[in-house]
Amino acid sequence: ATMYDGKLCSVAWMPHPVAMFYNKDLFAKAGLDPEAPPKTWDEMIDAIAKISALGEDENGNRIYGLAIPNGKGSHAAQRFQGIVYSYGGNFLDDTGMPNVETPEYKEAFQFLKDMADQGYMPECVDAKDARSLFATGVAGITFESEMGRNIYRTTSGLGEEFDKSMGVALFPVNKTGESTTINTRHELGIYAQSEHKEAAAKLVEYLLSEEAAVMYYDAQDAMSPRVSISQLPEMNKDDYSRIFNEQSATAKPVKITNALFDNAMSEMSKSMERVLVNHEDIDTVLADLQKTVTDLYQ
DSSP states (O other): OOEETTEEOOEEEEEEEOEEEEEHHHHHHTTOOTTSOOOBHHHHHHHHHHHHTTOBOTTSOBOEEEOOOOSSSHHHHHHHHHHHHHTTOOSBOTTSSBOOSSHHHHHHHHHHHHHHHTTSSOSSOOHHHHHHHHHTTOEEEEEEOTTHHHHHHHHHSOGGGGGGTEEEEOOOBOTTSSOOEEEEEEEEOOOTTOSOHHHHHHHHHHHTSHHHHHHHHHHHOOOOSOHHHHTSGGGOSSHHHHHHHHHHTTEEOOOOOSTTHHHHHHHHHHHHHHHHTSOOOHHHHHHHHHHHHHHHHO
């Protein structure tokens, strides 16, 4: 993700692999073992169905088995790539051009459609909506990065008390045979026109050091992209951190090799809405999307 035209242009800093979060209370109410989260895609779908069958909570709020971003902007489409990866797909082909008119993308879109059509998932929610549903205890499963723990503590208003209801596990294994998901990250680079390259390089070196990594980890669960540091006991103080460091090994970056990548993701988000809200044919939608994003990249 930090390469462009065969050259290293920046260095990775603070990876954000996406794993599966689940609500232990809803699992128990649905007759599922809260200490044995789904490991496979089929197991996850079964859990989603059983949680959705709970209907409503004591306040009359509808309970969903799944809540993930699936509309309203580019962020939802970027997160969706993790699901595409799990089906063995990839946004770019070997030549670096968009490649969405594929069986893998069709399966991923069909998954979203099935979840929405069966009432297991709300349609066209953004990241804020999905996080709110999970934080208020009316969504059984969501996908989130390591930032999730602090996000849900804050959004729920319960602080660390929310941890009692929150479980985290590796992204379920789907068509690839391993826990394949998306990994975004912050990156550090130095501009060519910088007048202080040497000082900037020292800052980058420090931010990637063990001292800085442990400091950021203690402050906000931040991870290190350096394997040697990520395996230190100081970076694995609980099961939560251990899960995300393990997830980082199989999570894949989205290669942003074109300045119009975000525009392409916005177009994909619109395509998701066409399928979920307008109930349009997936093959037709993907054919239109293929043409649109190819034109963008050219």
